[in-house]
Amino acid sequence: MRNWKVAAVAATVLAMVFAAGCGGKTETKTESKDIKIGGNFEMTGGVAQYGQSAANGxxxxFKExxxxxxxxxxxxNFVIADNKSEPAEAANATTKLISQDKVVAIVGPAASGNVLASIPVASxxxxPLLTPTGTNPKVTVENGKVKDYAFxxxxxxxxxGTIMANFASNDLKAKTAAIYVDSSSDYSKALAQVFEQYFTKNGGKIVAKEAFLQKDQDFKSALTKIKATNPEVVYIPAxxxxxxxxxxxxxxxxxxVPMLGSDGWDSPKLVEIAGAAALTNTFFTNHYSSQDKDPRVAKFVESYKKEYGQEPDAFAVLGYDGGLMMIDAIKRxxxxxxxxxxxxxxxxKNLQVVTGILSMDANHDPIKSAVIIEMKEGKQTFRTKVNP
Incomplete structure (x- = not known):
């Protein structure tokens, strides 16, 4: 009888151990059911329009x-942290996504300054951190060294900057230009430097250089000085x-005269604040045009409108492409x-996304095309595409 009881107890213990083992495996499967990707974006703050659009893309x-x-x-499982459009908060958001949310990769931020603050933490x-829209060269390469985890x-x-300088010289036939730069922005200063370099290389002359600061409201004094120099074009990379x-x-x-700019112009608020008439004879470099004849562009625009009730800007399409790149990388x-x-x-290599076919170069920068947008009656119109 005692042997029977001992055997019964032993069997019960074994069953419990086995059940516990199975339970542990089931729990592990539950925990690994999803793939956590972090989104570090400017959901509030000065450039919230960019962060929100990129995050939506x-x-x-990921939804598709x-x-x-x-x-x-x-x-x-896309987990978003708000960096509030501030570099210090971007670094904090990166720490949170990694340490608390346990993400395996991060998409974002949108603004280069916030990306640069996030990379050291991610690295x-x-x-891996993949920014959809951080255009500053230092995002991926600094002091000649490629950042291993930044893309x-x-x-x-x-x-x-080179594209717009060439457009001013070759398409608009401009011989003189003024530059109006945001001296509080590395993005703006870097673009101005490149534009000046290539515009003068093309035989052009910079007749005026003025500066402003973010959040300034009155620009008439500097604009009056610029007007007095009679430039044929004005470049405003901001x-x-x-x-x-x-x-x-x-x-x-x-x-x-024609006003020229960069991808930072791309926002519905540009027309809302400036007015459609003022934007006549303005041009800016961008990552895509919704008027591109590529059926992939039309499909994306339709899907985005259906999801969010508005037309996507470049930040939205680059966010979408960033999602596709992350999906492709995980699959491969x-x-x-x-x-x-x-x-x-x-x-x-040769990945088809909405903005074209791209391959990553040795610096973790994509080899891809750009477009020049012309504003007509308050609407973006496709002017030309420039291949790398």
């Missing part, structure tokens, strides 16, 4: 892949909030290990 890409069955049999923890979706500032006011005030002063890595995802991002 990423979300749409999840609806199609996910990646590696798992759903992508220290060996988590981007967009072209870099020297590329768009963000839409100040640019829209600058253009409005320039037109009020009778400065009617056949793993959710951050190091393997990083390696797969570096090896992207």
């Amino acid at each position: 990423v979300k749409l890409a 892949v999840n609806a199609a069955g996910g990646v590696l049999g798992k759903q992508i 220290e923890h060996k988590i 981007r979706v967009c072209f870099i500032d020297p590329f768009q 963000y839409y909030e100040e640019v829209s006011k600058i253009i409005k005030q320039a037109r009020e002063l009778g400065l009617s 890595a056949n793993s959710t290990e951050p190091v393997k995802i990083k390696e797969a991002l570096a090896q992207i």
Whole structure:
């Protein structure tokens, strides 16, 4: 009888151990059902328009892949942290996503300054970071050294600065130009430097250089000085909030020459603040045009409008492309290990995304095209595409 009881107890213990083992495995499967990707974006603050658009693009890409069955049999869980449009907060958001949310990769931030503040944290923890829109060259390469865990979706500032200088010289036939730069922005200063370099190389002359600061409201004094030099074009590489006011005030002063700019102009608020009439005869470099005849562009625009009720800007399409690049990397890595995802991002080749076919170069920058947008009656119109 005692032997029977002992055997029964032993059997019960074994059953409990086995059940516990099975329970542990089931729990592990539950925990690994999804793939956590972080989103570090400017959801509030000075450039919230950019961060929100980019985040919406990423979300749409992940929503579509999840609806199609996910990646590696798992759903992508996109966890967004708000960096409040501030570098210090961007670093904090990166720490939170890695330490608390346990993400395996990060998409964002949107603004170069916030990206630069986030990369050291991501690199220290060996988590790949892919910015959709950080165009500053230092995002991926600094002091001649490629940053192992940093990648981007967009072209870099020297590329768009060169394109606009060539457009001013070759298409607009301008021989003189004025530059109005945001001296509080590395983005703006870098673009101005490249534009000046290539415009003068083309035989042009810079007749005026003026500066402003972010959040300035009155630009008429500097614009009056610029007007007095009779430039044939004015280059304003800055963000839409100040640019829209600058253009409005320039037109009020009778400065009617072409105004040229960069991808930072791309926002519906540009027209809202400047007014459609003031924007006549303005041009800026951008990452895509919704008027591109490529059917992939039309499909994306339709899907984005259906999801968010508005037309996507360049930040939205680059966010979407960033989502596609991350999906592609995880698939090719056949793993959710951050190091393997990083390696797969570096090896992207001939990937079809909305903005074209791209390959990653040795500096972790994509080789891709750019477009020049002309504003007509308050609407963006496709002027030309420039290949690298």
